Amino acid sequence: MCSAATGRTPTCSRCSTNAAASATPLNDCGPRTSVLQWLPGVRHYYRYLLPFMPLAARWRLPPSDLVVSFSHCVAKAAVPPPGTPHVCYCFTPMRYAWHMREAYFGRGLKGRLLDRVLRRLRDWDRRTADRVTHFVAISRTVQRRIQECYGRASAVIYPPVDTDFYQPAAVRREPYYLVVSALAPYKRFDLALQACRQLRRRLVVIGSGQDEKRLRALAGPETDFLGWQPDEVIRAHLRRCQALLFPGEEDFGIVPVEAQACGTPVIALARGGATETVVPLGGKDAPTGVWFAEQSVDALAAAIDMLERHAGDFDPTVARRQALRFRQGRFAEEFLTYLENVLHGARGDLPLAA
Numbered sequence: 001m002c003s004a005a006t007g008r009t010p011t012c013s014r015c016s017t018n019a020a021a022s023a024t025p026l027n028d029c030g031p032r033t034s035v036l037q038w039l040p041g042v043r044h045y046y047r048y049l050l051p052f053m054p055l056a057a058r059w060r061l062p063p064s065d066l067v068v069s070f071s072h073c074v075a076k077a078a079v080p081p082p083g084t085p086h087v088c089y090c091f092t093p094m095r096y097a098w099h100m101r102e103a104y105f106g107r108g109l110k111g112r113l114l115d116r117v118l119r120r121l122r123d124w125d126r127r128t129a130d131r132v133t134h135f136v137a138i139s140r141t142v143q144r145r146i147q148e149c150y151g152r153a154s155a156v157i158y159p160p161v162d163t164d165f166y167q168p169a170a171v172r173r174e175p176y177y178l179v180v181s182a183l184a185p186y187k188r189f190d191l192a193l194q195a196c197r198q199l200r201r202r203l204v205v206i207g208s209g210q211d212e213k214r215l216r217a218l219a220g221p222e223t224d225f226l227g228w229q230p231d232e233v234i235r236a237h238l239r240r241c242q243a244l245l246f247p248g249e250e251d252f253g254i255v256p257v258e259a260q261a262c263g264t265p266v267i268a269l270a271r272g273g274a275t276e277t278v279v280p281l282g283g284k285d286a287p288t289g290v291w292f293a294e295q296s297v298d299a300l301a302a303a304i305d306m307l308e309r310h311a312g313d314f315d316p317t318v319a320r321r322q323a324l325r326f327r328q329g330r331f332a333e334e335f336l337t338y339l340e341n342v343l344h345g346a347r348g349d350l351p352l353a354a
Contacts, residue, residue, distance in 0.1 A: 160331035166261035176202035183209035187248035261323035263316025
């Protein structure tokens with residue numbers, strides 16, 4: 001989160017020791033972290049500090065022309081100077097407090113004890129939304145959540161995807177499916193493992209996370225866990241796999257767009273951001289993937305079978321063209337134009353992203 005002043009070069013007044021000092025170019029602006037950053041070994045237990053994050057997010061900003069926050073949890077709670085517009089690029093209202101409590105914390109006694117904490121977090125989250133003058137959502141899915149949670153309208157500007165790096169290559173497709181992600185319970189990769197086991201299809205899993213031990217226990221001999229891998233390795237697999245499997249409900253979902261940028265079809269749950277980025281088989285437009293309606297092993301297995309039966313319907317050039325709708329240059333143009341409109345008093349919203 002940073003406050004920005006006007007001018008050709010975006011600048012930040014937060015880094016000045018004297019509020020009246022001249023602003024600092026954003027490229028020269030280092031991160032300023034909260035006291036929570038300095039707790040010993042915090043990277044291993046930061047999730048448990050969620051109740052304390054609102055206390056750490058009481059930023060009071062120096063005089064500035066515009067405040068921009070990028071928020072999925074607490075950054076939008078920054079207190080802007082009086083009369084200063086605050087644009088929040090919202091990745092989602094906090095998932096764990098509003099929409100995915102059980103997916104993050106589970107059921108039972110542990111979950112019940114969290115009720116009071118999460119209720120207070122929701123109240124705080126709703127109150128601090130009043131510090132934002134303009135919300136920008138990363139997808140229509142998040143736009144609906146902002147309306148539901150905060151009672152606020154928002155524009156939609158899709159995030160940038162590096163379609164220059166993720167490109168097709170002249171390599172032969174191989175008969176395996178791919179998962180690329182942090183291995184978190186809400187992403188439901190257990191469905192991918194079990195569906196591939198049921199169909200006896202090879203599956204490659206790239207990523208690590210708190211759900212890895214459980215997933216390894218579910219996996220059959222057809223599944224290979226590669227752990228964390230650099231972008232070049234991910235790109236190589238996206239170019240060679242038969243399809244990317246995406247069984248979770250995401251706010252947007254960068255990986256399905258990266259897969260399509262490589263000419264690869266996507267099998268995705270028909271909820272969340274994937275419904276805005278993946279064109280389904282059976283629609284009026286040329287498909288870039290297959291949707292399945294429910295989070296079950298049988299539904300995902302049926303979607304894999306459908307993709308294989310209709311393999312000739314998927315054109316890599318169509319997938320690539322779909323991905324280019326989310327290229328980086330498009331994001332920069334749309335978002336900077338939006339900020340200029342807000343800064344100069346123009347109507348602070350944009351039409352829904354096409």
